[in-house]
Amino acid sequence: MISKNEIPESLTLKIEKISNLGLGIAKTDGYVIFVPNTCPGDTVKIKIIKKHKSYANAEVVELIEPSPDRIEPFCKLQQVCGACQLQFINYDAQLRYKKEIVEDTMHSILGFDTEVRDVIPSPKTTEYRHKIQYPIGQTKESKRILAGYYKMGTHELINIKYCPIQPEYCDRIIQFIRENAAELKISGYNEKLKKGELRHVVIRTSAKNQKSLIILVVNSEKASDRIKKLAKKIYKELENIAGVIVNFNTKNTNLILGNKSELTEGINFVEEDLCNITFKIGEKTFFQVNPYTADNIFKYIRNYISENYKKPTILDAYAGITAFGICLSDIATKVLSIEEEPESVKLAEKIINENGINNIELKCGDAGRLFSEETVLGREFHITILDPPRKGCTVNSLDYALKLTKDKIIYVSCNPATLARDLKYLSEQGAKIEFIQPFDMFPHTYHIENVAIIDVGTLNKDY
Numbered sequence: 001m002i003s004k005n006e007i008p009e010s011l012t013l014k015i016e017k018i019s020n021l022g023l024g025i026a027k028t029d030g031y032v033i034f035v036p037n038t039c040p041g042d043t044v045k046i047k048i049i050k051k052h053k054s055y056a057n058a059e060v061v062e063l064i065e066p067s068p069d070r071i072e073p074f075c076k077l078q079q080v081c082g083a084c085q086l087q088f089i090n091y092d093a094q095l096r097y098k099k100e101i102v103e104d105t106m107h108s109i110l111g112f113d114t115e116v117r118d119v120i121p122s123p124k125t126t127e128y129r130h131k132i133q134y135p136i137g138q139t140k141e142s143k144r145i146l147a148g149y150y151k152m153g154t155h156e157l158i159n160i161k162y163c164p165i166q167p168e169y170c171d172r173i174i175q176f177i178r179e180n181a182a183e184l185k186i187s188g189y190n191e192k193l194k195k196g197e198l199r200h201v202v203i204r205t206s207a208k209n210q211k212s213l214i215i216l217v218v219n220s221e222k223a224s225d226r227i228k229k230l231a232k233k234i235y236k237e238l239e240n241i242a243g244v245i246v247n248f249n250t251k252n253t254n255l256i257l258g259n260k261s262e263l264t265e266g267i268n269f270v271e272e273d274l275c276n277i278t279f280k281i282g283e284k285t286f287f288q289v290n291p292y293t294a295d296n297i298f299k300y301i302r303n304y305i306s307e308n309y310k311k312p313t314i315l316d317a318y319a320g321i322t323a324f325g326i327c328l329s330d331i332a333t334k335v336l337s338i339e340e341e342p343e344s345v346k347l348a349e350k351i352i353n354e355n356g357i358n359n360i361e362l363k364c365g366d367a368g369r370l371f372s373e374e375t376v377l378g379r380e381f382h383i384t385i386l387d388p389p390r391k392g393c394t395v396n397s398l399d400y401a402l403k404l405t406k407d408k409i410i411y412v413s414c415n416p417a418t419l420a421r422d423l424k425y426l427s428e429q430g431a432k433i434e435f436i437q438p439f440d441m442f443p444h445t446y447h448i449e450n451v452a453i454i455d456v457g458t459l460n461k462d463y
């Protein structure tokens with residue numbers, strides 16, 4: 001491999017692959033160059049931006065020959081906003097590249113190849129997002145309210161008037177909030193000075209009935225009259241608003257929601273359907289970003305279990321609103337659900353009662369700790385579903401999951417890197433990875449959801 005000092009500042013290269021962060025990858029004498037907004041098949045003239053020991057970051061100076069996979073992006077802010085890194089690639093090719101990303105990640109972290117199946121596409125590739133979270137700012141001079149996303153890699157707020165991957169109605173809600181907040185003299189938050197009243201607007205829009213729950217996140221301990229007036233206007237003047245919540249967040253933190261909130265109008269949840277069961281989703285409840293693909297994942301796991309088991313016992317860990325447990329309860333003997341977020345556990349209890357389900361036990365707390373509780377550790381489950389956040393599982397919880405599971409672990413993950421790390425650990429303990437089924441939960445972005453089926457039935461459990 002040539003050294004970084006030998007790399008010229010400008011060169012012409014062919015893009016070979018896409019990285020796990022959606023960047024085009026080119027190589028020159030074994031030295032890797034990452035180029036955003038490119039895809040395999042592109043020949044590009046690039047300028048090196050930053051050199052590292054074994055790789056460099058570059059930008060496109062000229063697209064000399066475009067890849068046949070290229071299309072015109074349907075959002076004109078695609079390159080500026082940075083949320084839809086792959087939108088300039090046709091959808092079938094996006095799915096092919098995502099499969100390759102999963103294969104490459106598994107190969108490099110696991111150290112061996114494992115079967116990765118073709119990505120199951122999203123039933124909807126625009127207007128698919130259940131939740132949006134816009135930071136709010138304000139222009140210096142005219143005091144216009146800004147709402148949108150931060151420009152890629154910066155904290156510069158882009159005022160987004162139209163985002164095609166979220167329901168079109170969200171654009172109208174946000175525009176209404178911009179105009180009415182300004183009229184009511186509500187100030188937008190200034191991140192640097194930590195001043196200003198309105199910090200974020202979070203909208204959850206139901207794919208079931210298009211109702212929206214609005215959360216106004218404010219930089220104060222209680223709702224001002226201005227904010228209450230805004231909440232009332234939103235609820236009264238816009239259609240299909242389930243409710244408006246004011247959330248209080250005065251902390252200097254990256255977390256969007258503070259601990260305290262107040263329901264000012266309507267009800268504090270929206271409804272979504274999974275496997276023909278209606279769930280209630282609150283302000284803090286985890287719910288999959290794309291309800292259309294989520295429904296496919298739930299049906300896929302349900303089919304897998306009903307084809308292979310007769311009334312198994314199931315451990316649903318990192319359960320959220322116990323969506324898996326509830327969807328599987330009629331084909332299971334017993335389900336134990338473990339989730340640490342209290343609002344989600346309360347909502348799960350409600351759905352369980354409303355649906356007359358009597359074979360689910362709910363436990364609220366940290367999975368690692370509850371796995372080791374006396375009342376849990378003595379038991380064995382045919383199937384354990386692990387669906388942790390992006391950071392994956394702890395070694396401790398993986399060890400307990402192995403002890404608690406008789407037959408299969410079904411690991412659901414939105415992060416191929418932490419999935420590969422955890423699969424490596426499980427396979428080192430003797431578990432066998434059967435296959436990975438990717439689903440496109442996040443069309444036009446590099447993100448990908450995976451379901452891994454892991455056989456632990458042959459392990460000697462006497463340790």
Ligand SMILES: C[S@@+](CC[C@H](N)C(=O)[O-])C[C@H]1O[C@@H](n2cnc3c(N)ncnc32)[C@H](O)[C@@H]1O
Binds near residue numbers: 317323365
């Ligand atoms: C990716 S979500 C999955 C939720 C659910 N399976 C679903 O599909 O709706 C991960 C969930 O794990 C919960 N969680 C995160 N860390 C946890 C921990 N240490 N113990 C228990 N639950 C945890 C989060 O609150 C969140 O609800």
